[in-house]
Structures are given as structure tokens and as C-alpha cells.
Amino acid sequence: MKALPLIAALLALAAPAAGQELPDLGGRTIVAVTENAYVPLNFADPKTGEGIGLEYDLFNEIAKRLNAQVDWELASWDVMIQAVRDGQFDVGMDGITINAEREEQIDFSDPYLTSQQLMLVRADEERFSDAQSFASDDQLLVGAQAGTTNFYVAVYDMLDGDEANPRIKLFDTFGASVQALASGDVDTVLMDQTSANGYIGANPGAFKVVGEALGTEEFGFIFTPGSDLVEPVNAAIAAIKADGTLAALEEKWFYQYNAAQ
Template sequence: MLKRRFVIAALAVASLAPVTASAQHLPDLKARSVVVVTENAYPPLQFVDPKTGKAIGWEYDAMNEIAKRLNFKVEYQNVSWDAMIQAVSDGQYDIGMTGITIKDERKAQVDFSDPYLRSEQFMLVRGDETRFADEKAFAAVDGALIGAQPGTSPFYTAVYSILDGNEQNPRIKLFETFGATVQALKGGDVDLVLTDSVAAKGYVDASNGGLKVIGGPLGAEDFGFIFKKGSDLAAPVNAAIAALKADGTLDALNKKWFLDYKMGH
């Protein structure tokens, strides 16, 4: 399996834990400067808008809101994924954000925040599909095709969780955009697209019965921000994450980036 977290992931945001934090109880970091590093290569979490050249995304919106509530000045810098965890561990940056999956082996190098997103993918098919009802049945249907973008979470889940682990499997048909995969599904050029629950519901609701979701969630992973071991930023950031969950801010970001962004692109 891959060593890095997937690019352009389909993210289904789950209720990770009950929270009760409120903004008035958050720590005040007194305008402290905090350097946050990212890769800008993981839409819709963080990426450079090709139209404006501006770095945008879910994580930018969330981190800017965290900085506002904790009263710190955020400075963004960029580094490659391969160098990020070690650079944060060495104290070159205060926080790392780039859809980093929380894993026990990484906890030996860095501290993680509480989860702020859970990645879960669902099977989107045409409304009249009757040949298969889950991933095992799909794999058994000769000639049934999956539409995916290369190098994405849906692509790798298709390879390793549905098919045979061969990244060259001809049953995966590649497209440049997520929207193109859905259009191919509607047009009968492919038979399955993997996406998050929020976007899946949006497409199904807008399809007038043309699309439906089958099976259960695939590829569940929790994402967190990373800090140098022992960082005094972890507890305040966790408090802010809890507050953003409690007041609906994260739900609003989920809709903005995982439904509206996909539906519009």
C-alpha cells in the first residue's frame, strides 16, 4: 500500500466525537506567530487555484478560523510531502497540514491533533444498476469499469480495496477531473465512481433517480494536523477543533469544499 496519504481524496466527514467546547473558553495565544507548512497539492483540502494563483482549500479556511479564535498570526510555507513530517519533527515549522492520516508509526515522530476529517468513500452507480450491490460483487462482474482520477484516493481504493492490487488494471478508466468521472458514469462509459458521502448525496439528490449509492464505506482514515513532539500548540488547536465542530463551522466547510466545490468543478 502507499506510504503517503492520497491526493485529491474523496472525504466523507463523520461525527468523530461529541464536543462541548465554546469559543469563549479558548486559549489566547496573544498574537503569537505560528508557521504552518503545507504542500498545496491535495484539493480540495489545499491547492493553488489555477484561475487566481491563490492557495485555497478546506484546511486553509479551517486553519485561518483556528488562528482567529486562538489569536495567533499564521504564516504559511510550502514543502514537499516527503520532507514534511521530518521537518515538523525537527521544529522547522510549527504545524503541518496536508491531509495527513493519523498513524501509530507517525506518532513516534510527531504529535497529532484530534481528528478533524474522516475519509470514507462510497460507491456511486447509475440508478438502474442491478448487476452488483457491493465491492465484491462489482469485482466479479467481468468488464465493469471504475472511473477515477490517477493518483487519487478513489483510484487507490479502487485498486486495493475493490480490484486486484494492480495499478495498471484496465478496469479502471482514468479521467482528468472528478466531474468527468460522474459524467462518464451517467453516460454509461463506466459503471462505478467512488466519492465521499456528502458529494454522493448531492449528486444522487440532483439526479432524479439517475444515480444511487450502494454498499458501505470504504477506505476509512482520520486526518490530523501535526506538531513537533511536546508542542504547546497541540492542546489549544484541539480546543479550537472541538469548538469548530460544536458550532457547525466544520459542517459548513464540508459543504463548501466537498459538495459545492465538486458539483461546480
């Protein structure tokens, strides 16, 4: 009981930091780009065609807290990083893993989500149960998008390190690789835990996850090098984490959305 006053005092000291005033961007319009093909982070609502998902909600909330507007644009994954680097867009998002190679090209926000790479397979798959048994059968194929974390994990953590390995079938979009899995054209697709939950929840009885996680990754927003938006967005991310808003968005998109499908 004697510790309670000390705890209360510490919380009182911490409160101003957690609730400190965020930068005011004065109504500035931020041009944001995504792909609309990464359930449940960003995708088209099947009923309305409107872009929805955790990243939409999160960045809209960030902009609201910074007194900014968001102009949403779409671009394919293969051009997104270069387009943001060139200043065609202010910020990009598509479940983009923070890594050293990309940090040489663009600026990252602080991470807003941590996830792991998993093997999504058809629900009736029994020929393999993990990465090792998959790799040992040269008839099995993995679907991926070139240049993504999923692609590199397939190359270096599942197979033989050959980026031209014919067992890797490339697709223009992440959604197309999952469609190929569903139709039997490939036998697994690697994805983060959040996206795997989304596809399993949206397609009951169609998919499952096998094996252990193949690695941990952190997602960040990307910016044109030297962007003055990085620090304000990082401040907003910290506030959104601290007050429970991010946890509520994860609950909405990873659990409630899945359950409603």
C-alpha cells in the same frame, strides 16, 4: 417543567468550558502545507488561482483564534508527510486520514472531519453497481494515488490485496485521477463523501456515486513529532466545533459552493 431549572443550571456550568480562553501564540507564524488538489478541502480557485477550500478556511480560523499567522505553502502528496516529519513545515493537511501507521511517523490533531469512502463513477455508468460487481469484471480499472487511504481501500476492500494489481492505475495527484475517470481512462475513483459531493456539485451531470460506503475515516492535521502546536490547535478545533463554526464551514463548502457551480 420542573426539569427546566436543572437543565438551565447544567448549561450554565457547561458554558465556561465551551467558551474558555484559548492559548495565545503571540503572533507566531505557522508554516502550513497542502496540495491544492482535493475539492472541496483544498484547491485552486479556477478564477483567481488562489488556494481555497474548507481546510484553508478552517486552519485560518484556528490561527486567528490562537493569535497566529499562517504562511501557506504547496507540496505534492507523496512528499508531504515526510516533509512535515522533517520539520520543513509546521502543519500539513490534505484530507489526511488518521491511522496507526501514520501516527508512528507524525503527530495528528484531533479529527476535524469524519467521512466515508465511496465509488465515484461517470454518470452514465451501468456496467457495475457496487464493489463486488466491479471486482468481478477484470476489465474495469480504478484510479488512485499511491499511499493514500483511497489506494489501500481499492487494494484490500475492493480487489485482491495485491498492491501491484494492474487494475489500479496510479496518478500523481487526486485531481488527475478524477480527470482520467471523466475521460474514460479508468472506471472509478474512490473518495470520501465530502470530496465526492464536491466533484458532483462542480460537474453537474458528469459523475455519480454507486454502491455502499466502503469504510469510515477521520481527517486530522499533521505535525512534526513533538510539536507544541498540537494542544493549542486541538483546543481551537474543540471551540470551533462547539460554537457551530465548523458546521457553517461544512455548509459553505459541501452545499453552498456546490450549488453555485
